[in-house]
Structure formats: structure tokens, C-alpha cells
Amino acid sequence: MTTPNVQSGIATAPLQAGGLAAVGFLAFSEVTSGMLQSWYIPLIPKIGQRLDVNPAQLNWVLASYLLSTVIFVPLLAKLGDRYGHRRMVLIVLGSVTLGTILTAAAPSFGIFLLGRVIQGSLGALLPLELAILRERAGANSGRAIGILVGCLGAGGAAGTLLVGMLGTNADLTLVLFVPAALALVSLATIALFVPETSTRAAGSIDWTGAALLGIGLAIFLVGISNGSKLGWTSATTLMAIGGGLALLVAFVALEQRISAPLVDVSLLTKGGVGFLMGLTGLFGLQFYGAATVSVLFFASKPEAVGYGFGLDSVGVAFAISPVPIALMISSSLADSVSRRFGNRTTLQMSSLLIAIWFVGLITFRHNLSVFISMGAIGGIGVGFIAALLPALIVSRARPEDSAIAGALYNTSRTMAGAVAGATFAAIMSSMLISGSQIPSESAFITIWAICIGVSLLIFVLAPFLNKLGGKAYQPETTEQMINLPVRESS
Template sequence: MTGAPTTARETAGRPAPDPGRTGRTLLALAFAGMAVAVQQTLVLPMLPQLMDRFDAPITDVTWVFTASLLAGAVATPLLTRFGDMYGKKRMIVLALALLLAGSVVCALSGSLVVLIAGRALQGVSASMIPLAIGMIRDTFPRERVTTAIGVVSATMGAGGSAGMIVTGLIATRTDSHRPVFWIAGAMAAAGLVLVGTAARDVGVRAGGRPDYPGVAVLAAWLICLLLGISEGNAWGWTSGGVLGLFGAAAVLCAVWVVIELRVRAPLVRLNLLVGPRSLSANIASALLGFSMFAAFTLIAGFVQARPDAVGYGLGGSVLDVGLYMLPSTVTMLVFSFMAGRIAARIGPAFTLAIGSAFAGLCYAWLAVSNSHVYDMLAFSSIQGIGFGIAYAALGTLAIQHVPMDQSGIASGINSLVRTTGGSIAGAVTASVLAGQVMAGTDVPSLAAYELCFWVVAAGSVVAAIVALVHGFRHHD
């Protein structure tokens, strides 16, 4: 079986897809996804600059990134559930409107607190990608779903690289943080116009009432968990604050499970999280989120390290980091289009295994050879192949077995665990880099980077194994 079964209930009354209309819808969703991905990475190269501008320690400035992460984690299951209930297009428009508002707040900010508040508004837009995947399943003909999901998913990597390039170009001309946020705002506005005019909402709506207790408790335990992960290095992993946050997350998660099992219309049907066909897709998503996020953090530091000073690195600038990732953008877009054909032949699970294997290969390459420009270009090219194939298949695997009126929340849960995997990647790689430094300095050693590359490669390989087991077990 290579696709989700289509029931009469799912197709009744649904108009035949218009190829021209679906093409415009895909263009609108892909551009909107690019706008969301850009905002996620454009602040990473700016953190040292923001420390100087606001005269703040790195522990305070990292909230510029953490606030966006936490807001996205909390908003994603909520807005995707609302998308199933009230319409996915409405929620996509809301997410983009908050991205626009947050960008304006950030561009006008004169203090770190206001900047962080604006970043939290921007972070809500992370829910746009799973909403778009749900809309694609509602709108597109069955044979084009995997390819369309691949195109939208590829914007995560392409937008991440674009964010680095935008910040690098601006950093060479000004030390102000405002221009990058005006650019993010302009992209959000353009995305709003495109989605508003081109996208259509034809999906089955679940109806029902919002599960407000489930929303509140889910938000509470996600904030505790991700805050503990994000601040583990700064506060200390055995500190009372971090252990208290993890303990609170565990207790609140247990309470949340009880709530979701008892309410008539739960925010999250737990079978979408840990059901026999969902669990493997969510585990793979967490592992691939770990791998992709690690690329943005590890590669930025490695490329900018100066070989004449520390004995490794490429001595590049912030702009160079983005340029080195351009091959990944190209190959990701190309292979995301090919993923649909591959999945039609062998199924999304085995397709995911192939993509994950390529993702592991690119990090293994850097662990073995990393001293030349061609090493970084090869890494980038192979990474794009891997994630282009894997994310297209993963999006399909996450939703193919669920009813149409639950596709938004199923995709949202899959996106949420990917975000959690990315958060863990930041904590793990930071711990390794901080724990293995050059003698008499706080500069990470080459061995520390190479160990990180091996760890991330192992995560991708495990994702491939999980996908293979799923494919053989469920014959997807």
C-alpha cells in the first residue's frame, strides 16, 4: 500500500481538483513556508551582535531564539486542531498575520524584552507547515500528495539557508537588527496575499468544541520540557531549576494524558501520537529534526572557525555559511519533486528510509573529511538529497492512515516532535562542544565537532531503521 485509503466520506461532495488551481495553491503554500523558515534561522548569526547592542549576557539573548521555539511548540497542536475544526486556510492566514505582526514588533523594538515578545509572535507561525500539509491532503489528487508535501517541506531547509544568507548580507552593511525583520515582515505580507488569493479550503471539518483544559496543560508541560532543554547548558543539567522543570513536565504530561483520555473531544487523540502506525513516524520525525537543526548550529560554527587560529574550519563569514548551504537548497528542491515517484513505487516508509540514510551519510562524510571547501559542498549536496526525500515521505507517513478531518492535528503532532528533536539537538551538541575544548581555552576542539557529526549521523541512521521496520510491519 503506497497511500492512504480514501473513503466515501472523505471524497463525498469534494470537487475534482483543478491542476491550475492546485499549482497556484502549492506556490502560495511553498512561499509561505519559506517565509516561516526564514524567521526561524535569521536570528542565529545575530546573537553576538545583539549581546553588544543590548549590553546583555548570552543567557538573556538566547531567549530571542528560545521564545520563538516555545511559542511554536505550544501553538502548533492548538492551531492545527483548530484547522481541522474551523478550516486550515483560516489558521494559515492567522499564523502568517502573527508572523507579520511579530516582524514589525521586532523591527521597531528598542529593548531586548520587546524583541523577545516579537519573536514569540513570530514563533506561532511554525504551525503553518503542518497546516499546509493537511491542506495539501485535502486539496490535491492522491498521486500528487507526496510530491506536494515534499515541496512544502523542502522550504524548511531552503528557508533556513536563505535566512542565513539574508542576515549575512545585511551584517556586512549595518550592525542594526531592524532590516532583517523588515524583510521577514515583507515576506509574511506577500505570503498572506498569495494564500488569501490562491489557496482554497475544501477539507472535511471535524467540528466540536475546543479542549481548553487540554490546551492549557499541554502548553504548560511543553514549556517546562523545552525550557529545561534550552537552558540546560546555561543553568547546569543537574541544577535545581532544570531538574524541577523536567519533573514538572513529567507530572503535567501525566495529567494531560488523563485529560485527553477522558474528554469527549480531546485536543490530541493519543493514537495520533503513540498509535501503532503513528509512533514510528513521530520517532523518525524527532530524529530527523535533531539532524536538520544540528546542521544550522554545527555548520555555522565550523565554517566560521579559522584554521590559522584553531587548526580547523574554513575561516568563512556569516554570509559564507549561507552560501555553503546553497547546494542543499537546490538538491532538496529537486529531490522533493522526485520523492512522490519513489513513494509511489516502494511506499513512503521505505522512501523515508532512503532519505534518512542519505542524511546520515552527509554527516559521516564531515566526520571523516572536513578540511576542504569541497567537503562542505559535498555535505550540503548530500544533505539536500536526504532531507528532500525524507521530509516528503515523512509528511505523507504521518497523515496517510488518519481520517481526513484529523490530518491537520496529525501533521501538527509530527511537527511538534520534530521541534522537540531540534531542541534536543541544540542541547546535545552544545554540551559536547563545551565539554571538549582546546587546552587553556573555551574553544571547541576538532574532535568535539567530529563527535557531534557522528552522533547526528547515528540519529539519521536510527531514523532509517525505524522507517524500514515500519515498512515491513505495515507494508506501506
């Protein structure tokens, strides 16, 4: 019989056969995923130069990716629950390969962003792997999730450093092709060594919901990002924002009405998942929203604009590397730390570390060595939260809902990041150096100050975790207690 762990909130059960092997091969794919996700960030200045894009528009390099993950993640997770999680992992890696080739060969910024949108399917990789771990790793699922997130951070650190070295000396097109090879190697590894899951969920796929979510969010973000240029009270801006919100409201209404929704909104009212999703959204807003901003600050030339450090691709890569390195270490320790000190204390400590990071960016924005070192402090906090929240969310779902629960986590995080990216792009477009299209230093300070406020809000909400964050899923039948998979009928 399973018993809940009081500290972690994750149910315990005997480790199932093949669990350790599955963790190892999936960890390799997360290293690849981390490299792919970090690959473009140090190259953002060079991408802007190649495609003749201004700094504010470059926020869409990350925002377009995050936007597409909002649609891809719940859709592919649902398909994984229905048709097999390993099968969807292979489709994800194939799609990422295609999108990567498109970004490398893109003749314009629009085509480049199309490739980034296709790459957004990568966001579904972790939720699908969480479902595989739920079946294979049993009681060690919390620890295994920490390992996967740690490998994601390790890949991010390795990718950041590697692309920095290649970006200075190699042709940009060739550098952009490298992630395609990485994705293909990971695809072959999963295809050869990771078995398919046996749990299946019934129901059809909500294609209408996917369309409403994708179109609604895209229109809304376009309205937000162009508000400063077109005018916040202009008919175009108001129609885009209002129309996008209307479609999103229609999406929520549809999901509540149909029997097989794309996003099971009812999960948000069960087991404290809604509260955890709210914390996840706040986390995504600050971490993803500010990623491009810091890179642009590192690359800005102080002799030309009065701020920044004028770093090239190698310099930017090494400057941002403390964040993924610290994330890798802390995420692998998150399960042990939360068991020792409790989830609430771990969450509060993490949010304070992230707040200190952004305070440091503002305070030491003219001191390169201290500015860089602040990333290590923030990375520790990011790693703890990035490992803790998905483990808690997945533990509160039924086994057959594991992938969609993980997808809700990723959707909440990336949707907030996409909204933040569009909002921060609007801030950078509205706070310009006089007579230019270059953001002023005040724009960067404003964005970092917003991130400080969000971190402190997480700190304030953390004490309510035990009351509002729910408890781990408890099986109601003997079959559920021994975690027997429900096999699809032939």
C-alpha cells in the first residue's frame, strides 16, 4: 500500500523494473533539451544583426517559442495519455529537428520565428517524460524528476558555453544547425532504449480547444507587444487585446463543457493544483520573461548607449552560464532539501534568492564581475523551484493524468513567460534613448524591478502552501494501490 511522504507530498511505492534504466536514458534526452533551449540565447545579438531586427523585437526569439509551447504541451500530453508517451516523445524530437533546420536556413526574421514556433513542441518533452517516470520509477519519481531537471540545467550550461565558443568563430548558419543533430541523437536513444508506457486514457482530442487557445493567446500577445507603437488606446490595439481575451474566455468555457478537454480545467480545483499552477505562473513570468533582457544588457556597448558591457557571443555565454550551472546543482538536491526543511521553507528560500539576484542586477549593473556572480545566487533559487513545483503537481494527479498534469505545469510556466516577454518587449519599445530605437537603461531597471516584486509575491504566498497546495493523490482501489497499469484493450 502506498503511503504519502509528509515532507515532499509525493506518494511512495516500490521501484518498478526498468525504472533506473528509464531515468538514465530520459536524463540524456533532458541534457539535449537543455542544450536546445539555451542554444539561442547567447546568439540573440548576432541573430538580430543577421536578420536586421531591433532589440525590442528580439524578445520574440524566446516569446514565440514560449507561445507555441502553450499550445503544443497540453495537446501532445493529451495525445501521449491517449496513444503512448514514448511515441509522442519521438514525434516531439522529430518536430524539433525540422524547426531547427528552418531557423538555421531562415532568410527572414518571420521564417526564423516560424522555426521557433515549431521548436515549441520541445516543451512537451518533460511532461511526457514525467508520465513515463510515474510508471517506471514509482516511489523514486520525486527524486527522478529532480535528476531530470538537473540534467536539463546541465544541458543548459553545456549548451550555453558551447554555443558561445562556436558563435564567435564559426558561421552562424552552421552553429544554428547543431541542435538538429543533437535532437536526432536523442531521438535514436529514446527509440532504441526506452519502452512505451502501458497506461492509456480514453476520450477524443480537443482540436477546437487547441485552436481557440493558440489563436487567442497569439492575438492577445501581439496586441500587448505592439501597444506602445500603435498606441494603447488605438482601435487596433484594443481589438487585438480584447479579441484575444474573448477567445481565451471561450476556450475556458469550452473546456468546462466537453467530456475530453484539451486542458482539464477541473484539475485546477483538485488537490491544490490551482494554487501550485499560480505559483508556477509567477515563476515563469520572472525567469523566462527576463531571459532575453539580461542577454541584451550584456551585449550592449556602453560607449554607444551608456550601459551594458559590450560582450561578444563567448562573453555572453560565459556571463550567463552561472545560472544554468547553479540550476543544475540545486535542482538535483531539491528533493532532499524539501524533505529536510519542508516545501514551504524551500519555496520561500528560493524566492528570496531570486529576488536577491534581480536586486543585484540593478545595484551592480556597472560592475561586470559582481553582475555575473549574481546569476549563481539566482540559479540556486530557480533550480529548487523548477524541481519542486512539477514534482508536487504530478504527485497530486491520478496516474492516467500524469502527462496532462505535467503539461499544465509547463503551460502555466510558459504562458506566463510568453506574456511577460511580450510585455517586456512593449516596455523596451516605449522607453527608448531619445532619437533612437534602442531601449534606455531605465527599461532594463523597470523590468528587473518587476521581477523583484514577483519574487516577493511568491515569498508571501508560500506560507499558504500547506493549506492551499493540497496533498498527494491517494488511490481508492486495490488496483490503484499497487499501481497496476491499465492496459489498452486490443
